[in-house]
Amino acid sequence: MLKPNMPFIDDQEDSGVPADLPPVIDAHVHIFPRNIFSAIQKWFDKNAWCIRYRMTSSEVFEFLLSHGIKHIIALQYAHKPGIAGQLNKYMSEKCREYGHRITGMATVFPGEENAETILQEAFDSGLGGLKLHAHVQCFDMNCEHMNRLYECCRSNRKPIVMHIGREPKSAAYNCDPYQLCSAEKLERVLKCFPDLKICVPHLGFSETSAYRRLIEKYDNLWLDTTMVITDYFPIEEKINLGLYRPDRIMYGSDFPNIPYAWDRELKELNTTDVSSDSLEKICYKNAVDFFSLQL
Numbered sequence: 001m002l003k004p005n006m007p008f009i010d011d012q013e014d015s016g017v018p019a020d021l022p023p024v025i026d027a028h029v030h031i032f033p034r035n036i037f038s039a040i041q042k043w044f045d046k047n048a049w050c051i052r053y054r055m056t057s058s059e060v061f062e063f064l065l066s067h068g069i070k071h072i073i074a075l076q077y078a079h080k081p082g083i084a085g086q087l088n089k090y091m092s093e094k095c096r097e098y099g100h101r102i103t104g105m106a107t108v109f110p111g112e113e114n115a116e117t118i119l120q121e122a123f124d125s126g127l128g129g130l131k132l133h134a135h136v137q138c139f140d141m142n143c144e145h146m147n148r149l150y151e152c153c154r155s156n157r158k159p160i161v162m163h164i165g166r167e168p169k170s171a172a173y174n175c176d177p178y179q180l181c182s183a184e185k186l187e188r189v190l191k192c193f194p195d196l197k198i199c200v201p202h203l204g205f206s207e208t209s210a211y212r213r214l215i216e217k218y219d220n221l222w223l224d225t226t227m228v229i230t231d232y233f234p235i236e237e238k239i240n241l242g243l244y245r246p247d248r249i250m251y252g253s254d255f256p257n258i259p260y261a262w263d264r265e266l267k268e269l270n271t272t273d274v275s276s277d278s279l280e281k282i283c284y285k286n287a288v289d290f291f292s293l294q295l
């Protein structure tokens with residue numbers, strides 16, 4: 001649960017990826033046009049934590065790349081109808097400035113007019129998949145207009161990153177993710193669209209055990225580690241990555257909207273008890289597979 005005045009952690013940050021880690025792709029980074037970024041910062045300041053890295057999109061990319069991240073998956077989300085087209089244009093232009101080091105994801109507001117056309121145009125412009133956020137966009141993942149978006153992604157062979165875990169929820173959002181979201185509902189999507197690749201961020205928090213079981217059962221589901229292995233949120237079961245299917249977990253940071261050092265999660269990964277082969281998958285190879293990266 002997000003609530004006002006959550007801790008700001010002034011932990012030490014280092015100037016690069018921990019030396020023992022394999023190459024790292026950050027599968028969960030946010031960028032936005034300046035006005036939306038500053039609105040989001042204000043939202044976090046008021047309703048959650050004080051964001052430690054207050055940057056523009058270019059500064060986000062330059063920071064991570066200069067600190068040793070090999071490749072970035074950049075995400076945005078439209079919080080209302082009518083703005084996705086502009087956001088997608090912004091994303092593809094920003095990514096183009098950085099050549100092959102950034103993969104940008106498209107956004108659309110589920111249920112908005114011409115949603116599939118907006119999405120198709122985004123894919124045609126080179127964006128690498130779709131990002132959706134159920135808490136901000138208040139969609140029901142099993143409704144008919146969502147099926148059309150899944151189909152558009154599937155037929156274009158583009159993955160979806162979909163924040164449909166119930167946490168970290170906030171009373172400041174316009175809907176209750178405990179009503180809208182469940183691992184069971186996602187299971188219906190996984191069954192109906194077996195060749196659509198879906199990633200659920202935050203290891204599916206608050207249903208981490210259910211999601212851990214789902215990746216065992218469905219080859220079209222991935223999870224990312226974003227913010228849930230840093231000991232920041234109270235999580236019902238202590239996350240043990242060693243118990244997870246190693247080819248279905250990706251490292252992601254939520255940079256720059258975080259309340260602690262940019263490398264906090266990388267340091268945690270570096271001390272995690274998983275084989276070096278699994279660590280290579282979590283840090284790099286799984287993202288290459290999920291996003292079909294040509295590096």
Ligand SMILES: [Zn+2]
Nearest residue numbers: 028030226254
């Ligand atoms: Zn995020």
